[in-house]
Amino acid sequence: MNLTITGATGQLGTKITEAAIKCFSPAEIVLSVRNPQKAAHFAKRGVTVRKADYNNMQEMTEAFRNTDVLVYIPSTSFPNTVRIAEFENAVEAAEIAKVSQFIFAGFIADHENNPFKMSPFFGYAPRRLASSKLNYSLIRDAMYADPLAAYLPELLDRGRLLYPAGEGKISFISRDDIAHAIVQLVSKPELYGGRYTLTGEKAYSMDELAQILSRVGGSPIRYVPMTPEEFASTYDEPQGFGEVLASLYAAAGKNLMAEVTQDYERLTGDKPEELESFLVREFSKGT
Structure with a gap:
């Protein structure tokens, strides 16, 4: 298993990385980050750290090489057009790098009639993945x-x-529980391809x-x-x-x-x- 996590120094990314280290060997984990210095503490624990800005498709393509599972965490950038451009780069880079499974960490507010100003991005991303060459799974966080x-x-x-x-x-759900559920999904290929609302x-x-x-x-x-x-x-x-x-x-x-769903229990076997x-x-x- 070769797992790559983007945005790994952010609040959710850090939690996912910590959960992944408990589940996999550090040698199986790659962190794709904009600032490698912020991930130095993970590198000391045996995790590979690669520089990759969401606005640099070449860096992401190199960071994604030999990836079996990619966990993509969107940036906190706004407006929507910024995140969409970043995601376009990530999808294209993942296709070029031949990523086997793309896991998108999205948000529950993705409805067509949702007034949340970032909702357009969260509605767009699943549709973009559906039109890509990638095999993918969707996570929607509460x-x-x-x-x-x-x-x-x-x-x-x-x-x-x-x-x-x-x-x-x-x-509501905690970042710890989200991270645990995502890493459990990574470890269970039989559940790939689903849409899970945590x-x-x-x-x-x-x-x-x-x-x-x-x-x-x-x-x-x-x-x-x-x-x-x-x-x-x-x-x-x-x-x-x-x-x-x-x-x-x-x-x-x-x-x-x-x-409210039971998807967390479906992925982990536990209650949130x-x-x-x-x-x-x-x-x-x-x-």
């Missing part, structure tokens, strides 16, 4: 649970949950989420949302991101982020970690 723990101190200070999601519900076992209304955050933080938090415009201006770092983030909660308000349990563990690390 909302990351991880940022909730990081934002909890701010929410406790405010005493309110701010997300402009209306009456919509959201399903979620928790429940979708939460914002009132329910506020109750969970209150218990975890030990102080009352009520759901008192900002308007989309106020939310966008408050969290507009980097510039333009606030509007993108607000559009994600607009999607949640349409219940387009509420999907329950949201409150995850938040208690993560929040305790910072207290």
